[in-house]
Amino acid sequence: MQTNMIQNRLLSWYRKNKRLLPFRDRTEPYIIWLVEIMLQQTQVETVIPYFNKWIHQFPTLQNVAEAQLSELLKLWEGLGYYARCRNFHQAAIIIQRDHNGKIPEDWVTFRSLPGVGNYTAAAVLSIAYKLPYVVIDGNVKRVMARILGRKKLSPRNMVMINNTLNNWIDKENPGDFNQAMMELGALLCKPKRPNCTVCPLQPNCRAAAAGYPERYPRKIKKVIRPHYITVGGLIWRKNRFYVQKRNVSSMLGGLWEFPGGKVRTNESLKTALKERIKEEFGITPIIQKKIGSVEHAYSHFSITFHGYHCKENGKYLESKTEHQWITPREINMFAFPTANHKLFNLITEQGWNV
Secondary structure, eight states: OHHHHHHHHHHHHHHHHOOOOTTTTOOOHHHHHHHHHHHTTSOHHHHHHHHHHHHHHOOSHHHHHHSOHHHHHHHHTTSOOTHHHHHHHHHHHHHHHHSTTOOOOSHHHHHTSTTOOHHHHHHHHHHHHOOOOOOOOHHHHHHHHHHHTOSOOOHHHHHHHHHHHHHHSOSSOHHHHHHHHHHHHHHTSOSSSOOGGGOTTGGGOHHHHHTOGGGSSOOOOOOOOOEEEEEEEEEEETTEEEEEEOOTTSTTTTOEEOSEEEOOTTOOHHHHHHHHHHHHHSOOOEEEEEEEEEEEEOSSOEEEEEEEEEEOOSSOOOOSSOEEEEOGGGGGGSOOOHHHHHHHHHHHHHOSOO
16 A cells, blocks of 8 residues: 555656656657666756757667767767767667667667666666666665665665665556656755655655755765876868877777877976877977866866967878868867867967967
């Protein structure tokens, strides 16, 4: 009886209060999968414009499979965590090739696709195919830790959370149940100042009963991210500058960049730039003038990125990697990391005349 009451309260609240989103109430497996991939470690507000542009250009999974990776990365540009995009493209190709274009309904097959973890598999299979798999994201962990009165998200407590959700999940509407739990954490059961007074599960919540819901679960101390000083050079040849594509298997793989690298201890910026370019290409560039510097944070580290205008020093730059010599007007034809775009913005303010 209690399980039915929890389901009814939760689903009734969800249907009245869920946010109106462009992908809400869509049940096509492709749409659900795309959204879940985009939402990984990314805010809903950030994802919406990317989702709208993507669906306009690639309305079906077959469109994705037939597209060039460079096209997809350009649309993904700025969303971050680019491995998500590369894996989605590879998975789309596999589905067209091995599954006649149909997204698999069984857990093992779908879970085996590139970039598909337990969370993504549970979300897609429950929402699109109404299979009773529970979805446990950061919001759901917080909601359940409070309901069960668990201060630590230990393996033992995670098993308890998973078992409780498997008992509670609505077998007829597992997708709505999962979305309701996630929405509850996003709208009411927030990390700070949770709105317990209107929460549909407040009568069942041990943290609310204790009077200190913010203490559940206990916060994990953040690890201090390392910070690096990096330097890059726009190497000019007449009115064009050199860019190269990053190895697909590397961080930011498939995106374009200009040469450079980390500044080592006791190394000046100019010396570092000359040495990094010499190490890669065998030439020492002539540094003309500094562009400036920008700050950028990645998930596990941050950088200060210094940029310089350069030119070849009597010897042509030759590269073994995929590269182009482009004009400033052609920047929008390529997908660059956000740090590079920040530097481009500085140059636009200064003027592109070197």
